[in-house]
Amino acid sequence: MFNLTPLSLLIITALSVFLLGVGTFIAGAFILIYRVAGRHLRTLATQTTQMAQKGITDEVAGLVGNASSLLDSLNQLLKTTAGIGVFLCLLGLLMIAASGWLAIQLYPVWP
Numbered sequence: 001m002f003n004l005t006p007l008s009l010l011i012i013t014a015l016s017v018f019l020l021g022v023g024t025f026i027a028g029a030f031i032l033i034y035r036v037a038g039r040h041l042r043t044l045a046t047q048t049t050q051m052a053q054k055g056i057t058d059e060v061a062g063l064v065g066n067a068s069s070l071l072d073s074l075n076q077l078l079k080t081t082a083g084i085g086v087f088l089c090l091l092g093l094l095m096i097a098a099s100g101w102l103a104i105q106l107y108p109v110w111p
Helices: 006-035 039-057 061-109
Strands: none
Touching (some): 006 061
């Protein structure tokens, strides 16, 4: 049977926080790399721009207004996605630093 002492519980906690921090950082980096610069968003933005240009040449004011609001919504979506990615990266680094600090505090006590 495994003997669970307070020291081993703190070590398990530090290791768990470290692994969760690494996972959170990787998730944030994944969001920043793949979601923000996604192929679908670029395609939608170029098609919306083309639609707005067509609306200008055909003098359709409603089409231009809707295309411009769609572009504004896409910009907000990209900002929000980037903000989530940065937040997850910073949270992951903070968790890694906290587990490192806990490990440094436990090092003198380690038998």
